[in-house]
Amino acid sequence: MGERDRAERDWASLGFRYQPTPWRFQAVWRDGAWSPGGLTAEPTITLEEGATALHYGQQCFEGLKAFAGPDGAVRLFRPDRNAARMAASARRILLPEVPEALFLRAVTACVDANREHVPPHGSGAALYVRPLLLGTGDNLGLRPAPTALFRVFCSPVGPYFKAGLAPIRLWVTARDRAAPNGTGAFKVGGNYAGGLLASREAKDLGWDEALYLDPREHRFLDEAGSANVFGVLPPARPGGPERLVTPSSPTILPSVTMDSVLTLAREDLGLEVERRPVPLTEVGDMLELGCTGTAAVITPVAEVGHAGGAFRLPRAPGPVALALHGRLTALQRGEAPDPRGWTVRV
Numbered sequence: 352m353g354e355r356d357r358a359e360r361d362w363a364s365l366g367f368r369y370q371p372t373p374w375r376f377q378a379v380w381r382d383g384a385w386s387p388g389g390l391t392a393e394p395t396i397t398l399e400e401g402a403t404a405l406h407y408g409q410q411c412f413e414g415l416k417a418f419a420g421p422d423g424a425v426r427l428f429r430p431d432r433n434a435a436r437m438a439a440s441a442r443r444i445l446l447p448e449v450p451e452a453l454f455l456r457a458v459t460a461c462v463d464a465n466r467e468h469v470p471p472h473g474s475g476a477a478l479y480v481r482p483l484l485l486g487t488g489d490n491l492g493l494r495p496a497p498t499a500l501f502r503v504f505c506s507p508v509g510p511y512f513k514a515g516l517a518p519i520r521l522w523v524t525a526r527d528r529a530a531p532n533g534t535g536a537f538k539v540g541g542n543y544a545g546g547l548l549a550s551r552e553a554k555d556l557g558w559d560e561a562l563y564l565d566p567r568e569h570r571f572l573d574e575a576g577s578a579n580v581f582g583v584l585p586p587a588r589p590g591g592p593e594r595l596v597t598p599s600s601p602t603i604l605p606s607v608t609m610d611s612v613l614t615l616a617r618e619d620l621g622l623e624v625e626r627r628p629v630p631l632t633e634v635g636d637m638l639e640l641g642c643t644g645t646a647a648v649i650t651p652v653a654e655v656g657h658a659g660g661a662f663r664l665p666r667a668p669g670p671v672a673l674a675l676h677g678r679l680t681a682l683q684r685g686e687a688p689d690p691r692g693w694t695v696r697v
C-alpha cells in the first residue's frame with residue numbers, strides 16, 4: 352500500500368472485522384519440536400480431515416493489538432502476557448506450548464511485515480493480532496494431536512463496540528459460558544462457540560451483549576462474552592477514595608487489559624482496588640460499571656437487565672471510565688511515558 356492509499360483509506364470507520372493483510376507467520380510442531388517458522392502470504396490453512404482442532408476443539412488462540420504512535424513507531428501492548436496465557440491454554444488442553452521467544456518473534460514479524468496496515472496514529476483504530484494454535488495431524492479417537500500448527504495473522508480494526516465510549520446495555524444470561532472446573536480461564540475456542548447463542552439471545556431481547564454469572568451459584572458476576580467487567584463503588588469511609596472492584600472467579604479469562612486497569616486505577620488514579628466475588632445485587636450500589644479487554648478497551652455500561660428487573664448505572668460514562676480510557680489508550684499509543692515497560696516497539 353503506497354503513502355497515498357494509506358492517506359486515503361477510511362481508517363476511522365473500520366469495524367471489528369477481518370480485513371486480510373499481506374503476511375502471516377506460521378510454525379509447525381512435529382516430533383516434539385517447533386520448526387523455526389516464517390512468514391507466508393498464503394491466507395488459507397490446509398489441515399488433515401482428522402485434525403483434533405476440527406473435531407474436538409483442541410485449539411486455543413490469543414488477541415492483542417499494535418498501535419502507531421505520534422513518533423511513527425509501532426508498539427505492541429504487553430505481548431509477553433499473551434505468550435504466557437497461550438502457554439497456559441496449551442497446557443490445559445494438552446497442546447504443545449509455544450515458547451515465549453517463538454511467540455514474540457512471530458507476533459513481531461507479522462506486525463513488521465504488515466506495517467503499512469497499522470492504522471495511523473489519531474485514527475482511533477489499531478492492528479489486531481491473532482495468534483492461533485491448532486491440534487493437527489491424522490487422528491480419529493479422542494487423544495491429543497500428534498502435530499500442531501501455530502499461526503499469527505493481523506487485521507486492522509476499529510473499536511469492538513461501535514460507539515466507542517458510548518455506553519452499552521448488558522443482559523444477564525441464564526446460560527453458562529464455562530463449567531466450575533472447566534476451561535473458562537483459558538482462551539480455547541469451545542468457550543466461545545457455546546457463547547454465540549447467549550449473545551444472540553441478548554441482542555434479540557434488545558440488549559448489546561450477554562453478561563455471565565458464576566456457573567456454580569448464578570449469584571456473582573463473571574464476565575461478558577469477550578471482556579472482563581469492573582465496577583466503581585462509593586468510598587468505604589467518608590473522605591476515602593472510590594473503589595474499583597472486579598470479580599475474582601476461576602471461570603473468567605484473566606484479562607491482560609483488566610490487569611493493567613487495576614494497576615492504573617491504584618497507582619495513577621489513587622482508587623482502592625478490590626478483586627473478589629461480586630454479587631449481581633451489588634451492581635445496585637455501583638456508580639459505574641464497565642467492560643474491559645483488548646477489543647472492548649474501556650466500554651461503559653449504562654444498564655444491566657436480568658430476569659427480575661434492571662439496574663441503571665448513575666454514571667455512564669463516568670469519570671473513572673473516562674480517566675482509565677485516557678490513561679490506557681495514551682500508554683498503548685505511545686502518547687504517554689511508559690514507566691512499567693508495558694509497550695514493545697516493533
Ligand SMILES: Cc1ncc(COP(=O)(O)O)c(C=O)c1O
Nearest residue numbers: 577578579604606607608644645
Ligand atoms: C472471554 C474474554 N474475557 C476477557 C477478555 C479480555 O482479555 P484481554 O484484556 O487479555 O484482551 C477477552 C478477550 O481477549 C475474552 O475473550
